[in-house]
Amino acid sequence: MLCSRIVSLVDGLEVAVIVPCYNEAAAITKVVNDFRASLPGATIYVYDNNSTDDTGAIAAAAGAEVRRETRRGKGNVVRRMFTDVEADIYVMVDGDDTYDASVAPKLVEKLVHENLDMLVGRRVETHQAAYRMGHRLGNRVLTGLVAWLFGSQIDDMLSGYRVFSRRFVKSFPSFSREFEIETELTVHAMQMKMAIAEVETNYKERPPGSVSKLRTFRDGWRILVTIINLMRNERPLLFFSLIGLLFFIVGIVLALPVFLEYIDTGYVRRFPTAILSFSLGITTVVCIATGLILDLVAHVRREAKRLAYLRYAAPRAEKISARASGAMRETA
Numbered sequence: 001m002l003c004s005r006i007v008s009l010v011d012g013l014e015v016a017v018i019v020p021c022y023n024e025a026a027a028i029t030k031v032v033n034d035f036r037a038s039l040p041g042a043t044i045y046v047y048d049n050n051s052t053d054d055t056g057a058i059a060a061a062a063g064a065e066v067r068r069e070t071r072r073g074k075g076n077v078v079r080r081m082f083t084d085v086e087a088d089i090y091v092m093v094d095g096d097d098t099y100d101a102s103v104a105p106k107l108v109e110k111l112v113h114e115n116l117d118m119l120v121g122r123r124v125e126t127h128q129a130a131y132r133m134g135h136r137l138g139n140r141v142l143t144g145l146v147a148w149l150f151g152s153q154i155d156d157m158l159s160g161y162r163v164f165s166r167r168f169v170k171s172f173p174s175f176s177r178e179f180e181i182e183t184e185l186t187v188h189a190m191q192m193k194m195a196i197a198e199v200e201t202n203y204k205e206r207p208p209g210s211v212s213k214l215r216t217f218r219d220g221w222r223i224l225v226t227i228i229n230l231m232r233n234e235r236p237l238l239f240f241s242l243i244g245l246l247f248f249i250v251g252i253v254l255a256l257p258v259f260l261e262y263i264d265t266g267y268v269r270r271f272p273t274a275i276l277s278f279s280l281g282i283t284t285v286v287c288i289a290t291g292l293i294l295d296l297v298a299h300v301r302r303e304a305k306r307l308a309y310l311r312y313a314a315p316r317a318e319k320i321s322a323r324a325s326g327a328m329r330e331t332a
Helices: 002-012 028-038 055-061 074-084 101-113 133-150 181-191 216-234 236-265 271-311 313-331
Strands: 015-021 043-048 065-068 089-092 118-125 162-165 196-203
Touching: 015 028, 015 055, 015 074, 028 043, 028 055, 028 101, 043 055, 043 074, 055 065, 074 089, 074 181, 089 101, 101 118, 101 162, 101 196, 118 181, 133 181, 133 216, 181 216, 216 236, 216 271, 236 271
Parallel strands: 015 043, 015 089, 043 065, 118 196
Antiparallel strands: 089 162, 118 162
């Protein structure tokens, strides 16, 4: 009996469903209705990203709380949502009706009872047309790269269906403008060593009239550049060591003929090549020294972010603890 009472405490938490939208008039009504049915106590926020259709008005008519972000780009919308919305649990989902709303209670309950900070809905295609080949390949390549660089445990890094704790949302320093936001969310969780998990969710094709805003090559390139920038900021020693290694290899290749000629003849005839290879050696040392210094700076930044993260850990824990104590008193 007590166990069932504590499980039901999930319903007592403030849950916010946050939906970034741009020109999703064809799908937004169903998204709002489905999430209201699966999470009856949640507040549904639709953030209209300066749409040119009636997305905002249709969402409001469906019962969502509609807000507006005029700066285009999903990253800008997510940053605004995280800033404005106050809740204990945040369910973020795209407004294109491709994700399964019925699994949302399971995701929320798993996040709460396992005390996670981020839970990702890994997409499982229910229609062949749901996931274009270019998107699928790009997702695998970019997810694999992030896994190698940052030790990510997520198989679908670019999923738009995620559940967050309050402490994640309120300590997340977002700088992305567009579809790079999912990469930034994942790397932040990895660098902060947060508790995360992944759950399979059905992924279907868009309804008629809804068009994908993701452009395979342009947005894939943006995500790749974001990964490189995050590597430079979060793992500077590795980043600058790789650059230094490149200079070192080029310097050795250039210096080897000069050195062999000196061994044979006792003369150095190609002074420009010798000077260039020596300069590349110095550059290698400078790169490694730069990486070491910036690695210390990155460590200090991570400590500051960790402290910001811990500031938001107590309120939710206290709320759950208080409700659990109340349930135990009632049972007694």
